[in-house]
Ligand SMILES: Nc1nc2c(ncn2[C@@H]2O[C@H](COP(=O)(O)OP(=O)(O)OP(=O)(O)O)[C@@H](O)[C@H]2O)c(=O)[nH]1
């Protein structure tokens with residue numbers, strides 16, 4: 001019997017015979033492994049704006065890709081006219097494996113996951129301290145989605161000129177979430193440092209000052225103008241897509257997303273939330289079967305760890321608030337099924 005190699009392959013039998021190709025090239029399956037790799041900057045109804053070697057290239061998706069999604073931040077194989085010259089259109093023929101995918105569902109009873117961006121490594125949650133007022137539940141939900149996607153969170157509190165930040169600082173410090181504040185004319189040095197060399201997706205409710213912040217980070221970019229769709233001439237408020245923006249001096253990427261009203265978590269399991277906190281997860285190994293580790297859970301290992309001084313009470317408390325955000329999501333999902 002022939003085997004495919006490894007321990008049981010017959011080396012001598014293969015010696016004077018050419019190795020068989022495991023994946024033969026056929027006319028139906030062209031080999032695009034040599035195709036250029038570009039980054040997806042925006043997606044708009046089947047049209048893609050790509051960045052390739054410093055130039056902007058418009059592209060469509062090859063039919064062979066079928067319904068496979070191409071999202072902002074994706075690295076894609078592209079063929080055809082990649083000159084980027086006016087009127088040219090290249091073709092996306094493949095999507096490289098994604099390192100991360102940030103997802104949300106529209107509501108907690110929405111069975112459809114909506115991938116938002118690919119390949120980001122940091123998630124900046126933009127929240128105004130007033131006008132609109134902060135909603136802890138919303139911050140928690142976005143945090144959960146970010147942790148589950150493997151992104152490092154960053155909380156940016158805008159409009160610090162309108163209200164104090166103490167309460168929010170106290171709520172998120174025990175979770176080791178870095179918190180920055182901004183206000184008109186503020187120094188952005190610390191934020192720039194956090195963004196340097198990373199791909200950061202900005203998420204927040206409409207009106208929190210996301211565009212204001214992005215414009216301050218990228219001098220010369222008029223966010224409101226920058227996103228006006230070239231084909232339709234419509235402004236950003238009609239846009240439903242994210243956009244990747246390069247920071248000056250090659251200092252990383254920001255992916256700005258449209259303002260969100262809700263952040264559904266029906267794709268996240270409570271166990272997925274726990275796994276995002278390795279130090280806490282370690283204390284749950286001896287929990288009773290089926291323990292949800294919430295504040296009402298009897299005999300939960302987290303309480304034992306706090307009692308024994310192994311975990312700071314504030315961290316456990318904050319974690320449970322996060323977990324509640326997910327458990328409420330689950331209850332709503334069940335209600336949606338009834
Ligand atoms: N007082 C105060 N106002 C701010 C601050 N940042 C932004 N604003 C104002 O808040 C309003 C909304 O700002 P935008 O930057 O358009 O907010 P956005 O999050 O991009 O909103 P959408 O475009 O709807 O998603 C504008 O009137 C800004 O001038 C701030 O730090 N302090």
Ligand SMILES: [Zn+2]
Pocket residue numbers: 284287288291292293294297299300301302
């Ligand atoms: Zn437990």
